[in-house]
Amino acid sequence: MSSTSSGENAQPLRGRTLSRAKKGTDGPRVKENNIGAGIIGGNEAAVDSADVEREFNVTPRDRQEAQETADRMTLDEVKELLTQVLKIHGSDPNFPYKILDKIEEFLENRDVFDRPHRHVQLINEMKLEAALITNNSPYAEVRCVVENYDDPSIPSSTIRAWIIGLFFSCVLAFVNQLFSIRQPPIAIGANVAQLCAYPMGKFLERILPDWGVTLWGVRHSLNPGRFSKKEHMLITIMATVASNVPYTNNIIWIQYLPQFFNQSYAGRFSYQILVALSTNLIGYGMAGLTRRFLVYPAYCVWPSSLVTIALNTAFHNDMNYSVYGPGSVSYFMSRYKFFMCAAGAMFVWFWFPNYIFTALTAFSWLTWIAPNNVNLAAMTGFYSGLGINPWPTFDWNVLSFDGDDPLMLPFFATLNKVLGMVVSCLVIIGMWYSNAYFTSYLPINTNHVYDNTGAPYQVSKALDDKGLYDAAKYGQYSPAYLSAGTLTVYFFFFAVYPASIAYVFLHHRYELISGFKNLIGSFRKSKKSSGAARFTDVHARLMSRYTEVPEWWYLLVLAAAIGFGIGGIVGWETYTTPGVVFYGIVLCIIFVIPLGIIRAITGIEVALNVLAEFIGGTFSNGNALAMNYFKCFGYVTCSNATSFANDLKLAHYIKIPPRQTFMAQVIPTLISTFICVTVLNFQMTQIPHVCTKDAPNNMSCPGINTFFMASVLWGTIGPRKMFGHNGQYTVLMAGWALGVVFPVAFWFVRRRFKSHKWLRQVHPVVLFYGALNWSPYNLSWMLPSLPIAYLSWMWCKYRYLEFWAKYNFVLSAAFSVGISLAAVVMFFTVEWFEVDINWWGNTVAYQGCEADPCPLKVLGDDEAYFGPGQWLT
16 A cells, blocks of 8 residues: 655645655556645544544555545535535445435534534544545545556556457457357356466566567557556456457347248348447447546446456555454455465366256255145246245355356445345236236246247247248237246336436436536547546546547447448348437437446446337337347447446556557457457358257357347237237336336435435335346345345445455455356366266256246146137237
């Protein structure tokens, strides 16, 4: 940790900055402070007690550093800063409510400013908080992994960084595309690249000579010195953007293959690359234009980025110090050694629940008592039921599914998710046992689609010879029926979209207004200035030293993506309007800021896939291919925009120059897109019987088959028959009203009962998000995360803050890397060669209703089908 001396002063609130070089592990550091011109109370009144450190969520090192600044702040400066803090963080569930109470007490007490000598203790506490916010992040979780200083001389965009980064971009794109169609699939994440990049960087640091050239006054050397944390993070950003397979490949598969739509033109490389480039690049423009809402502000924490930075810090921070922790002992282990031990332990352990003893993954021990008991399996089953089980798994990969790691997400987010799932569980139970919408004839919690006999829905029976919707055949066959779990998911999907807009508008209006003002102001500034300078956050001020990316760069990428998309759609017989590209952009404009703010604060991502399907299916009216493009552009644009914003926050925290980050996102995206499309062509033409049960190496394309089913249901049959007037599930449309009413009602409740501080931890959008995790997942995937999150974020963080700050996010990164490495090794050593261990521990979890999901009711001998005798065609 670094400390602040009286000589390095800055006053960003008045537009002045002053820096001093300090010696550290990576070279000289630039440190920013906010120091006023006057002292109240002096050092003798400094806030330095252990109780205050605990109350303010600050370690002794951070407190000591902030105290030197606090002693030089004036009362007027503190008032001005904390007034702004209260506006921004008043509804922030990440901000400690005890501190907000003190800030309100400070600002509302006029006597504090009339007779400050009578309130020395309160004033100095507020000065300490103001100094913490000015010198560092207001959040302990950010302070523990993100350094509040910068050395602009540390290189990031070096030749060796680009060599390593592009290497991993190529490898991840190739492997992830090649095995994306396998059952089970395999994917190498950016965390594996981050781990492997470090020894590669150190190796090049040792062997490469210091040869280079000078361009525009900057020397570019093969070996500029020590492999730096900035280089490492730039490589990680490259690997992150390259690891994603183009979403349009799903469309290409179902167009090209004869068992689907059999459109041969979809095999043309020019068509494939145009639509892939369009969807991969289209999010950049929106991400760049939303930086002032999603990247610069301090309240946009982006929890997932903290885990990535923690791993980066473990490799590059040579400073080690002892911390007091559980067991009343001091811990001396460095972050790097702790990471290696934890990752190694997880690598070994992961083999047990995923290969040697798989019942540890699906530890549904209650169903083992009576595997064929329908009610028992429905309530407690891991695979076919609701997963009501006190401890249903010993697999970390299960309880952190979908990236929702309980060590990473704030506790309030995990708690709200679990509560939302528990409440929606009651809805599912009531629906299934009452046979509402004939759900008793289906398994209680499955994402499969069924006909009116309870058999899997055969979409071909509702299509003509050209693969288009046939009303007569549909009338003779059956409507499509959904399980109670799936119906509940759709209901809360319809609720979560308006709830996101309503919640952000009600609780983050001030931030939205500030963001729009700064966005408008950015077009009036010189190209040398940075929009980040308008924010008082220390990281934003440090980043203001670097030349910002002009808005027209992002707009140019956005325009190119639009052109690629229109070219691909118009140039071939897609039977789709080019307006679908602009539809995706408009949908993103509406949702990117609300969903981005929610993801930045809570760590959860609300996807637009269902909304895009719903709107696209309504407009396409029987055209499955058009619906797929509606879904693609409507979903991918916003998803990519928030993902790219997360990468920009990584660079923001590590202090990588924005223009270098821009190039590290765009260039690997272009390269990985060409690689993925090339591999796609190889898969379609060179793998015999691909996407069938006879395909070699299990290249059976389970995801593609599911995508085809969804495209027919939403595009060919269409949402009107499902949710429209007199449709099967019209009542689910009430979810839209709930999504508006609940956040508004909750906002009034919070204003009415201000004294109930726990209401600040209730997040309506995350509650709804918890209900989206059904079908096929259940409580078995969610419940174990709650006690772990409590132990980490509430118990350990409150009692042993330094211990938690040093190890929590490193542990999260270690478990993630250990699982990824074990999965890759396991795949290529035993799964690829189909080497199985056949014993009770690997078969007990797949018996009875867990192996073949059981409905509550079955058709009688005199019943041909369930449901109405006539249905809407």
